[in-house]
Amino acid sequence: METVGTRIRQRISELQLGVPEKDIAASIRMAPDVFSRSLNGKRTFTSIELAQLAERLSTSMYWLATGEADPFEARIAARHQYNFAAGSYVNDKDDDTKAVLENLELAYRQVFQGRNDEPTKTATAEEVLELLGEDFVWNFVSNIEEKLGIDVARVEGISSAYSVRAGGRYCILIPRSSNWFHQNSSMAHELGHIFLGHFNTHGEGAEESKEIPAFDFAAQVLLPExxxxxxxxxxxxQSDVINFLWKHGVSTKYLSNRLRKLGLRVRKEVWDLLELSTFDVLNRPLEGKTFTSLAVAVRTQRAAERRFPDALVAAHMDAVAVGEAPKETLAWMLDVDPEGIEVHPPQTDAVDLDDLAATLGLAAKA
Structure with missing residues (x-):
């Protein structure tokens, strides 16, 4: 029979810590004999001890206690980098990225209490495209939030996109960048992770079986066959090709790859044009262009702005005002000093002391 003790020993073995149990006990300030008796089921671990063990063993307290995945634990399906030398996908989560993901997960957990183990409602790229509507890339972020019900955050400190499930909500996290066309392909890719059901299993990882379908999903959303x-x-x-790039919000490389994937007949002048950088192509002074350099500048500046979902920020403002959340998380999202955030507790109606005394049976007798 599996017990709390067997799960703890299982986790120690998985981590290959190479230290005796007494050292694990010492790290959480438990006497070795007490720790041993608890592991062997002769004593019950306290909630504080389990919480400390979960942190020490990099696992969930819920799993240690029940043997099941924590329904409230945040889940992450990452946009992973492909290592051509190794021929496989690698996780690019360095210390800065981990800090950003942890801060985002904390932000959701502090104000939203939804479960993260409910099955995702899956959808095809065609169904998602229909929900997004015509010309959705003009304001892709807003359309994702308003029409798909998925939050989008844009922040520095990460080099690729992630989709996060926390507090029962989905959030696509993208890096701040001037390359709005890269952001578009990243967001479409993360929509693939979400709507292909990649959050329906615990412990999402970087694996080809998930990455390639997500890439295909993104291509079908941005550049349908x-x-x-x-x-x-x-x-x-040339002007028609440039207008096509602008309308669909993709890079020259992305369009080139899609053309090759579909095996379409393309003349050499088009291939030569797509060998250039996206900004070089869009900024060409050609007759027949349907957009201006100012429009390119607007998209570029918007892509470089730090942003968090309005719903998340509003929920934190309300929670901070009533003392249910610290100012630090809100300050991180707003990129301001916590001391600069003014807290105004909600006003309540004045209490009539005579009425209160009467309610409590303390009114003076006539």
């Missing part, structure tokens, strides 16, 4: 096939890539002029 029907749209690509209906465009004349053989006789089209």
């Amino acid at each position: 029907k749209t690509m096939s209906s465009f004349d890539w053989w006789t089209t002029g």
